[in-house]
Amino acid sequence: MRNYPVTDAELAAQACGGSSEAFGALVERHTQRARRVARAALLDPHDADDAVQDALFSAWRAIGRFDPARPFGPWFLKIVMNAAADLRRRRKLRKTEEVPESAADTGSMPDRDTDRALLREALDRALATLPERRRMALVLHDAEGYVHEEIATMLGVPAGTVRSDVFHARRAMRAALGPMGGND
Template sequence: MPGAGAAARAMLAEAPRPEAPVQPPSGPARMGSSEDDAALVARTVAGDRAAFGVLVERYTGQARRVARAVLGDPDDADDAAQDGFLSALVKLAQYDARRPFGPWLMRIVANAATDRRRRRTVRRAEPLDPSLVGGGPRPDAIAVRSELGERLRAALKELPERRRTAVVLFDVEGYSHAEIAGILGIPEGTVRSEVFHARRRLRTLLADWKEQVR
């Protein structure tokens, strides 16, 4: 697509960047229907730049959370998300409108984050953003909530990258095992195994905290 890179950079620059972390949805995350996404893709391919801007706005929060699951660092994750959108725009004509757009896009974002991690020479120690893990104890228990956030971030950091990404996609973003398999490029059975082992490991890592708050 001629000029796709410049167009993507312009639209990404115009996309809102929230000051505060975006809280993940409490249920399965679906940013609009597949029909709406497919129509926006078709308009973008036909040259409607505003249509791609809608897709960017619709999926920005989700893309950042997926990138953070891979990279850990929020700033690097934001850059990786933009890399993913740029790559998606260039490849948009390859998108199969018969399939959901979200998993297709998130696979590109995850790949962009992985590429950025490989290129990174100095790994900063910033852990996953608290918005990634969501939830938390009672709103009035501020001290307990703060401790839980720290423990969750530390526990997630203990997981291997693919396992962490799989459990975030499943439990935070609400994707199915089959969709995650497409995003990560691994068999569905492997996804089920990764989510199972991630949950079991998190329960073990957080077991003593649960005992303390009883």
């Protein structure tokens, strides 16, 4: 009897073979990360959830083409980012005249702690000022722990570009957050 958890590779192999349960387990494992990435891409929690759901359907349709020898996470995140881009295009078509009050509005819940609320606002603003590719490179690298080469594959740019994007994004975040952002 096995007493170790099923690996992503095992689940991916089963999902490729048509197992809906294995696919569901994989999706559950990677959804929290996917949700964070979608939020970073769209800067809107509701749109982000829609994008994750769209990605889930796309991933199942494409699972036959997935190589189970490769990590599932980056493959799924790439689908999530594509879904986010599609959603943004659709939303733009619908909201051509609607200008948001704040580009950084993420519909976050009211905070009791004023400092935390201020930090949240500052982070929203800082993230919103970053060009999308830099924002994604920063989140994928510093928040999600992917290496430059993996991010390069996900974003479809050279690894050197990712390195540069992360550097510039960090500098912009540091400038935008000031003393709120940490120890400098």
